[in-house]
Amino acid sequence: AAGVIQSPRHLIKEKRETATLKCYPIPRHDTVYWYQQGPGQDPQFLISFYEKMQSDKGSIPDRFSAQQFSDYHSELNMSSLELGDSALYFCASSLDTYTGELFFGEGSRLTVL
Amino acid sequence: RKEVEQDPGPFNVPEGATVAFNCTYSNSASQSFFWYRQDCRKEPKLLMSVYSSGNEDGRFTAQLNRASQYISLLIRDSKLSDSATYLCVVTRSNDYKLSFGAGTTVTVRA
Numbered sequence: 745a746a747g748v749i750q751s752p753r754h755l756i757k758e759k760r761e762t763a764t765l766k767c768y769p770i771p772r773h774d775t776v777y778w779y780q781q782g783p784g785q786d787p788q789f790l791i792s793f794y795e796k797m798q799s800d801k802g803s804i805p806d807r808f809s810a811q812q813f814s815d816y817h818s819e820l821n822m823s824s825l826e827l828g829d830s831a832l833y834f835c836a837s838s839l840d841t842y843t844g845e846l847f848f849g850e851g852s853r854l855t856v857l
Numbered sequence: 858r859k860e861v862e863q864d865p866g867p868f869n870v871p872e873g874a875t876v877a878f879n880c881t882y883s884n885s886a887s888q889s890f891f892w893y894r895q896d897c898r899k900e901p902k903l904l905m906s907v908y909s910s911g912n913e914d915g916r917f918t919a920q921l922n923r924a925s926q927y928i929s930l931l932i933r934d935s936k937l938s939d940s941a942t943y944l945c946v947v948t949r950s951n952d953y954k955l956s957f958g959a960g961t962t963v964t965v966r967a
Contacts, residue, residue, distance in 0.1 A: 777955075846901075846946075848900035850900065
């Protein structure tokens with residue numbers, strides 16, 4: 745069965761650079777979530793989209809932005825990268841925005857040097 | 858105070874043992890409850906939903922106590938492969954926002 749696809753899996757950037765992460769949700773899933781997980785931390789909610797519209801916003805820095813495109817894939821853009829942005833970034837999708845049944849991608853590991 | 862709190866553990870248990878741990882939530886309007894499993898450096902995966910009447914899936918039993926605002930997970934006959942971090946997830950009934958607990962680490966030793 746198709747799962748949530750994230751790319752790239754690993755990314756190394758310098759401080760102040762820009763990074764873009766991509767997420768392809770499971771077909772027919774209408775909600776996409778982005779989470780950031782630092783070492784030893786629980787996943788922190790960044791932002792979500794429902795039917796290509798932003799549905800909720802969490803602790804996403806102003807330096808980050810995201811959108812969902814007409815084909816339902818989503819991109820997380822991160823600018824002016826800081827050392828503290830180094831983390832595992834998960835994208836998740838769900839069939840129904842009203843449940844907690846999320847299907848996570850394998851994550852994109854960002855390292856900022 | 859975090860909306861969802863878990864004992865971080867670690868719970869170190871021998872194979873075949875039973876291990877149980879709780880997750881407390883602060884918002885009485887919480888509606889749905891889930892246990893996710895996360896292996897080291899991997900993505901969280903849904904382990905089981907938690908229903909009001911409690912539910913069992915093989916060696917795993919989940920319970921919900923609304924009066925005391927906690928859910929529990931019990932693992933019987935622990936296997937080495939059960940070693941993981943177990944994340945509690947709670948959704949609110951008013952805005953369906955999800956809250957993750959910080960996770961409980963379980964290590965099963967041979």
